[in-house]
Amino acid sequence: MEQFNPIKRRKSKQIMVGNVAVGGDAPISVQSMTNTRTTDIDATVAQIRAIEKVGGDIVRVSVPTMEAAQAFKEIKAQSNVPLIADIHFDYRIALQAADFGADCLRINPGNIGNEDRIRAVVDKARERNIPIRIGVNGGSLEREIQEKYGEPTPEALLESAMRHVDILERLDFDNFKISVKASDVFLAVGAYQLLASRIDQPLHLGITEAGGLRSGSVKSSVGLGMLLAQGIGDTLRVSLAADPVEEIKVGFDILKSLRIRSRGINFIACPSCSRQEFDVIATVNALEQRLEDIVEPMDVSIIGCVVNGPGEALISHMGITGSQRKSGFYVDGVRQKERFDNDRIVDELEAKIRSRIAVKNIS
DSSP: OOOOOOOOOOOOOOEEETTEEESTTSOOEEEEEOOSOTTOHHHHHHHHHHHHHTTOSEEEEEOOSHHHHHHHHHHHHTOSSOEEEEOOSOHHHHHHHHHTTOSEEEOOGGGSOSHHHHHHHHHHHHHHTOOEEEEEETTSOOHHHHHHHSSOOHHHHHHHHHHHHHHHHHTTOOOEEEEEEBSSHHHHHHHHHHHHTTOOSOBEEOBTTOOSHHHHHHHHHHHHHHHHHTTOOSEEEOOOSSOHHHHHHHHHHHHHHTTSOOOSEEEEEOOOOTTOSSOHHHHHHHHHHHTTTOOSOEEEEEESSTTTHHHHHHTSSEEEEOOSSEEEEEETTEEEEEEEEGGGHHHHHHHHHHHHHHHHHHO
């Protein structure tokens, strides 16, 4: 079932966010951000665990106050995944978050005051051996850059990013990653393309403030897909006005579609028509919900008739081809003597998938 992948990934420096490698030849990590109040420790920990359950590699937590920093200490103690402390402006909060166990600081050096304050944060990051993430956003560019360019442009985002990079380089600190996000797809893509040619640090991809679950997923898939297909990107977040769990799911779906990283089941399903011999849409929806806990990569084709069914089944780990009353069942491209009753496809296929994974894990 090996498939051709033409993408040649950009070479980048590798850094560590907790126990997760970012950049170099490490898998592209998928992350999200909590949207609970950080001071609500129980709710924040519950959300982090939900993100982790669906495969989230890294979680970012907003730390806007000293009270939130104290809460972050407790949250970190109860979390298994690496946590990034998201801080703006107040360097003292960054210092506190680092002491409380942050695996990375998201803070723009140029926005936290004079050189002494910047140096204090950089020295703390160096002492704790944690990276910094520079996060440039098209909606919050420096006033003089806005006046220079008139409006956000890829060049404006690049100039802002390089200002922060220059500060860290002047302080001899290269343990950082960087993002140049924008809500406009072409603006973000252009900025990342420019930045990718200027530095070798890891790039964090994102289309910021992309929108709700449907529109935001589409916009992110287009923008991130364009960059990933060019080999640009080392970690990503799909920014949705939705449950953070959905951000992780969409992120992995994007990587899976580009054959970059597989997690869980890749369902190949027809959109269905009057030829279908069973309810394809209901079957796929039910199986997606039932098998959310599966992390092993597997291609499963569910086709409602014999027009495309056999062909898709030949290149899948398991496949169903619709037929009257009983549908054909394939394993690794080979049609089995066993057939499934059309009204029991969900139960039968779930059992087969779980049995295969259990055997694989034992061996």
